[in-house]
Amino acid sequence: MAGPVIQVDRLCTRFGDVVVHQDLDLTVQQGEILSLVGGSGSGKTTLLRQILGLERPASGNVRVFGEDINRLVGQRRRQLRARWGMLFQHGALFSALTAFDNVAQPMRELHRLPEDLIRDSVLLKLSMVGISPADALKMPADLSGGMVKRVALARALALEPELLFLDEPTAGLDPDLSDSFVELIAGLHRQLKLTVVMVTHDLDTLFALSTRIAVLAEKRVIAADTPERIVALPHPFVERFFLGGRGLRAMEVLREKRMEHDHGK
Numbered sequence: 001m002a003g004p005v006i007q008v009d010r011l012c013t014r015f016g017d018v019v020v021h022q023d024l025d026l027t028v029q030q031g032e033i034l035s036l037v038g039g040s041g042s043g044k045t046t047l048l049r050q051i052l053g054l055e056r057p058a059s060g061n062v063r064v065f066g067e068d069i070n071r072l073v074g075q076r077r078r079q080l081r082a083r084w085g086m087l088f089q090h091g092a093l094f095s096a097l098t099a100f101d102n103v104a105q106p107m108r109e110l111h112r113l114p115e116d117l118i119r120d121s122v123l124l125k126l127s128m129v130g131i132s133p134a135d136a137l138k139m140p141a142d143l144s145g146g147m148v149k150r151v152a153l154a155r156a157l158a159l160e161p162e163l164l165f166l167d168e169p170t171a172g173l174d175p176d177l178s179d180s181f182v183e184l185i186a187g188l189h190r191q192l193k194l195t196v197v198m199v200t201h202d203l204d205t206l207f208a209l210s211t212r213i214a215v216l217a218e219k220r221v222i223a224a225d226t227p228e229r230i231v232a233l234p235h236p237f238v239e240r241f242f243l244g245g246r247g248l249r250a251m252e253v254l255r256e257k258r259m260e261h262d263h264g265k
């Protein structure tokens, strides 16, 4: 059996005297949608950056697809990076490039592919996220916020990754756009058999997508389990985060989703 997609062991992170992570462990298995939640400053973004190899922890191990991310250099590091896509929360697109060229950019950077192949592949990725060939020629400033997110998602999928990172994927979208973006991610996850790691504060997004939720508190992952088990945890952060009015509404969505799923069987 293949090992985990991501394995973080005894990770410690310090900025000066501030200890952000202490002996943090986290495992992500193939095919999961794992969401990271935690209070502001609990170290979610830092952890994501360490998994991506953009920051080095003070100590501990980060393995992605079985490779120690901090020991890889050169070509092998680039090859590993081509196996994941990342949707950043801000600054998702290059403003000076069309939607088409934004999606083509990772392909042009990593492969020496002929332009006609790139063209077909870009248009395919854009159609997967619901962007027409006419809109592909527009500049980001001429696209709506929802369309920019879709193009950014197409770019994250450009190299046909097995693993997708999403940082606050629905932040800044109104509820309808947010729902349709969530459906898009769910569809792509099924269709492309992706493993997804997501950071989100949005409970609707969290419950609609997550197969597991990892809770960052007390400098480590205190629990990583199904949404139902996580909301039942007797922990002050969990109670604050999930059990307000927003949380109860999102739980209702989760129940409906499970019922639809059970009826669909």
Ligand SMILES: Nc1ncnc2c1ncn2[C@@H]1O[C@H](COP(=O)(O)OP(=O)(O)OP(=O)(O)O)[C@@H](O)[C@H]1O
Pocket: 015, 018, 020, 038, 039, 040, 041, 042, 043, 044, 045, 046, 047
């Ligand atoms: N480069 C840095 N230098 C110094 N301190 C940093 C640096 N990056 C992060 N920190 C600190 O590390 C802690 C964790 O930050 P991080 O952004 O990872 O948290 P977060 O859980 O993503 O927070 P939020 O939900 O508010 O985005 C914070 O106290 C932050 O100020």
